[in-house]
Amino acid sequence: MTAQLVTYSLGAIYSAMVVYAFAFIAFTLDLARRASTRRVEVSVAAPVTVAATTATAGSTAVLDRPDSAAPVTPGPEVPARSRAARLGMSFTIIAWVLHVGGTVLRGVAAGRVPWANMFEFSLTATAIIVGVFLVVQLWQDLRFLGAYVAGFVLIFLGIATTNFYVDVVPLPPALQSGWLVIHVFVASLGTGFYGLGAALSVVQLVQQRRMAKGLRFIASVPDPDRLETMAYRLIVVGFVFWTFTLMAGAIWAEHAWGRYWGWDTKEVWTFIIWTIYAGYIHARATRGWRGSRSATLALIGFGAVLFNFTIVNLFFKGLHSYSGL
Amino acid sequence: MDSHRPSDHYDNDAPEKPIAQPRLGVVGYLRFFWRQLTSMRTALFLLLLLAFAAVPGSLVPQITSDPNGVIQYRAANPGLSKVLDALGVFNTYTSVWFSAIYLLLFISLVGCVIPRTKHHLDALRAQPPKTPARLSRLEGFRATAAAPLDAEGVAGAITAARQLLRRSGYRVRVLSGADGDSVSAERGYLRETGNLVFHAALVGILISVGFGGGFIYTGQKVVVVGQSFTNTLSDYDSISPGRWFNPDALARYSLTLTRFKATYESQNVHAIGSPTDYTAYVTTSENGGAPKKQTIKVNSPLTLGDTQVYLLGNGYAPVVTVKDPKGTVVFSQPVPFLPQDANLTSVGFVKIPDGLAKQIGMIGLFYPTECDPSLCGANLASVHPDLLNPVLALQVYQGNLGLDNGKAVNAFALNTDHLTKIAGFESANKVPGIDLRLGQTKQLPNGLGSVTFSAIPRYASLDIHHDPTQLWALGFAVLVFAGLITGLFVPRRRVWVKAVRRGDDVVIEYAGLARGEDPGLDAAIAEIARKHSQQLGLTMNS
Numbered sequence: 059m060t061a062q063l064v065t066y067s068l069g070a071i072y073s074a075m076v077v078y079a080f081a082f083i084a085f086t087l088d089l090a091r092r093a094s095t096r097r098v099e100v101s102v103a104a105p106v107t108v109a110a111t112t113a114t115a116g117s118t119a120v121l122d123r124p125d126s127a128a129p130v131t132p133g134p135e136v137p138a139r140s141r142a143a144r145l146g147m148s149f150t151i152i153a154w155v156l157h158v159g160g161t162v163l164r165g166v167a168a169g170r171v172p173w174a175n176m177f178e179f180s181l182t183a184t185a186i187i188v189g190v191f192l193v194v195q196l197w198q199d200l201r202f203l204g205a206y207v208a209g210f211v212l213i214f215l216g217i218a219t220t221n222f223y224v225d226v227v228p229l230p231p232a233l234q235s236g237w238l239v240i241h242v243f244v245a246s247l248g249t250g251f252y253g254l255g256a257a258l259s260v261v262q263l264v265q266q267r268r269m270a271k272g273l274r275f276i277a278s279v280p281d282p283d284r285l286e287t288m289a290y291r292l293i294v295v296g297f298v299f300w301t302f303t304l305m306a307g308a309i310w311a312e313h314a315w316g317r318y319w320g321w322d323t324k325e326v327w328t329f330i331i332w333t334i335y336a337g338y339i340h341a342r343a344t345r346g347w348r349g350s351r352s353a354t355l356a357l358i359g360f361g362a363v364l365f366n367f368t369i370v371n372l373f374f375k376g377l378h379s380y381s382g383l
Numbered sequence: 384m385d386s387h388r389p390s391d392h393y394d395n396d397a398p399e400k401p402i403a404q405p406r407l408g409v410v411g412y413l414r415f416f417w418r419q420l421t422s423m424r425t426a427l428f429l430l431l432l433l434a435f436a437a438v439p440g441s442l443v444p445q446i447t448s449d450p451n452g453v454i455q456y457r458a459a460n461p462g463l464s465k466v467l468d469a470l471g472v473f474n475t476y477t478s479v480w481f482s483a484i485y486l487l488l489f490i491s492l493v494g495c496v497i498p499r500t501k502h503h504l505d506a507l508r509a510q511p512p513k514t515p516a517r518l519s520r521l522e523g524f525r526a527t528a529a530a531p532l533d534a535e536g537v538a539g540a541i542t543a544a545r546q547l548l549r550r551s552g553y554r555v556r557v558l559s560g561a562d563g564d565s566v567s568a569e570r571g572y573l574r575e576t577g578n579l580v581f582h583a584a585l586v587g588i589l590i591s592v593g594f595g596g597g598f599i600y601t602g603q604k605v606v607v608v609g610q611s612f613t614n615t616l617s618d619y620d621s622i623s624p625g626r627w628f629n630p631d632a633l634a635r636y637s638l639t640l641t642r643f644k645a646t647y648e649s650q651n652v653h654a655i656g657s658p659t660d661y662t663a664y665v666t667t668s669e670n671g672g673a674p675k676k677q678t679i680k681v682n683s684p685l686t687l688g689d690t691q692v693y694l695l696g697n698g699y700a701p702v703v704t705v706k707d708p709k710g711t712v713v714f715s716q717p718v719p720f721l722p723q724d725a726n727l728t729s730v731g732f733v734k735i736p737d738g739l740a741k742q743i744g745m746i747g748l749f750y751p752t753e754c755d756p757s758l759c760g761a762n763l764a765s766v767h768p769d770l771l772n773p774v775l776a777l778q779v780y781q782g783n784l785g786l787d788n789g790k791a792v793n794a795f796a797l798n799t800d801h802l803t804k805i806a807g808f809e810s811a812n813k814v815p816g817i818d819l820r821l822g823q824t825k826q827l828p829n830g831l832g833s834v835t836f837s838a839i840p841r842y843a844s845l846d847i848h849h850d851p852t853q854l855w856a857l858g859f860a861v862l863v864f865a866g867l868i869t870g871l872f873v874p875r876r877r878v879w880v881k882a883v884r885r886g887d888d889v890v891i892e893y894a895g896l897a898r899g900e901d902p903g904l905d906a907a908i909a910e911i912a913r914k915h916s917q918q919l920g921l922t923m924n925s
């Protein structure tokens with residue numbers, strides 16, 4: 059019974075990977091099209107200054123200002139209908155359904171939440187990244203990130219199935235806790251938001267570089283200011299989840315190990331990541347640090363997240379030896 | 384505007400051109416230094432520095448969390464270890480440089496938060512600001528079509544706007560100016576409150592943890608099934624007390640380990656023998672009261688008095704009985720063995736200083752389930768953590784145990800400097816080691832006597848903690864979290880509604896201003912404009 063479910067689960071994940079590959083191709087074609095589309099020269103506006111005060115840049119309000127004297131920063135232009143982008147979205151949705159299905163089956167097979175070892179955590183965290191990506195579409199067109207998301211998830215699932223795979227085994231006593239459900243799940247949520255924030259920051263840096271070289275922006279991709287604002291909003295949500303992860307982890311550590319903080323390697327890295335992102339949030343509020351500097355911090359932060367999940371789990375000694383490898 | 388935020392905060396106006404600097408006195412320098420320390424740039428720099436400084440401690444084992452790792456690391460890298468020692472890297476998180484960074488950060492934080500708090504308390508009592516002259520330059524600007532309103536109509540419109548904004552949680556102020564009557568409204572003071580609570584609570588956590596260290600004590604105790612532990616200083620195997628620890632204040636209780644149950648997976652072929660549950664059954668008595676039956680599990684410690692008792696490990700404690708040649712028992716007690724692997728191959732040390740012709744020491748290896756030699760070869764190995772086929776293998780030494788010179792002795796080691804091996808691999812007299820099955824007795828070499836493997840109880844290794852500041856830390860953590868959410872997601876915004884006279888007609892204008900991140904500002908103004916204009920029967924000029 060369990061073996062059968064495990065097989066179905068893996069089957070679903072492999073199928074999801076195939077469909078993600080199609081999605082990746084479609085989104086890449088879309089990007090290529092965007093990059094080659096001619097577009098009217100864009101005027102880069104400074105944040106609109108208001109008499110006596112300074113308004114925050116990047117508010118969604120900028121578009122409906124009928125008689126504004128200031129030049130208007132163009133928002134994301136509604137992309138011309140792109141077959142490739144639509145196809146990419148459809149593939150992504152299909153792949154995601156398979157992906158979630160495979161993850162849930164794995165949980166059913168194990169008779170518990172599907173995030174108790176590195177393999178399972180990889181399935182869940184990547185499913186959350188795609189889930190956030192899809193949900194955010196309802197509010198904001200982020201299809202230009204499709205190639206990044208599909209590519210990233212594809213690579214990660216590839217690594218997970220080949221290098222992290224472990225059979226379903228019962229939970230060791232230290233992991234038998236309600237905190238496993240909440241602590242690890244919220245950490246995955248945080249990772250999902252941080253990942254998309256990093257994606258937006260990459261695009262922001264690309265746009266900025268093009269700007270610096272006097273090139274056009276990639277057509278129908280938002281301008282750097284707007285990208286930065288979107289990245290900030292996602293990362294701030296990620297930060298809230300991460301803060302919760304840190305605190306829930308401390309409470310769990312108190313239950314399992316008898317102390318809430320002991321500078322265990324995993325604790326150290328969770329703290330490092332938290333501090334980097336606190337720095338990022340500060341950077342956004344510090345004059346001279348908006349733009350490429352804060353975007354770079356967002357990337358360093360996500361780099362630390364990935365490092366924490368891969369290198370620290372596999373090669374560092376500590377109490378969190380839950381990789382199952 | 385927010386002059387009490389650090390001067391390099393994004394929302395502040397750009398700094399004035401540096402004027403010709405007057406010569407700075409001592410006070411001037413101090414003030415200059417303080418301003419630097421409490422600037423956003425410094426906070427940012429210190430935060431990133433703190434993150435960076437935390438890295439080495441994760442690369443190198445730490446004395447507090449992994450003392451054995453440190454010993455091994457020093458042995459493997461003697462040269463590098465000298466440098467690391469000098470820098471305090473084996474104690475990163477209590478090192479001078481790490482402490483300096485976070486203390487500076489927190490001084491900066493306090494210096495930043497106090498003036499902001501004062502300013503915020505004033506702001507909470509202040510009125511919303513005057514309505515700007517031209518709303519059309521602001522965010523979310525929209526206006527109604529011109530309508531013929533008389534003075535009474537305008538007054539009604541203003542009252543309606545005032546009530547509408549009041550109901551939506553704004554603080555309002557009605558103004559009348561040359562260019563028209565208006566309502567100025569502001570909301571979201573909670574955002575700044577949340578931010579201040581967040582930062583202040585961080586200080587709270589730091590103080591709780593800092594002071595907590597002084598009151599905490601943590602002790603370890605190995606209890607074999609059938610044995611008891613009394614919470615007195617002398618009964619601990621080891622204890623690390625904080626600075627203000629008072630041994631007389633130890634809560635009075637005792638516990639007896641009546642049973643230890645370990646459950647191992649037996650169905651799942653991928654995980655045969657992996658542990659699925661550990662439960663310690665104890666009988667406790669507080670203040671000499673009636674005994675109570677309780678359990679301790681890995682994720683659920685037991686609260687006794689003002690301490691928590693954790694189940695952090697377990698293993699086997701073979702009962703070894705040694706008799707002299709006449710048959711008198713000279714030693715008979717359970718000896719806790721340290722597990723070495725997942726199948727609980729365990730190592731232990733038996734020391735018999737008195738009663739035999741010579742002092743003897745024994746190094747024992749215990750295999751709960753000996754592997755069938757046809758499968759594993761001649762070398763003993765354990766293939767399951769449960770007691771399916773237990774074997775105790777002893778190597779025997781005779782000579783001087785070194786117990787008499789008053790030095791503290793490690794129960795989990797045997798100093799063989801002054802001992803001769805008399806049974807076991809490559810022993811002096813070529814006598815093989817002594818392998819015992821449960822209940823078996825064998826003779827010791829040199830006619831010293833006999834040794835019996837009498838019983839095999841489990842032991843539980845318990846950690847006992849007392850931490851009175853834990854709840855404080857938790858309380859501040861909750862405040863940090865609540866402050867964070869309010870500080871990040873409550874929008875702080877100003878909204879203005881203004882009746883502007885255009886010849887004989889009147890136009891109602893709406894606009895707002897975000898203070899800090901506020902993605903919903905435009906929608907909020909649209910909503911206010913819609914409700915207000917509908918209420919007055921005006922059409923929007925779209």
Ligand code: HEM
Nearest residue numbers: 336339343421422423426491492495577578581867870871
């Ligand atoms: C332990 C060190 C610190 C940490 C972890 C930290 C963390 C944070 C976080 C997470 C936020 C955003 C959350 C919110 O707005 O409630 C924030 C905002 C802020 N912090 Fe800190 N902070 C620290 C120290 C400081 C210091 C030293 C200063 C003053 C120089 C400072 C000034 C501010 C200001 C002004 C904001 C508001 C930013 C904005 O307007 O968006 N913080 N901080």
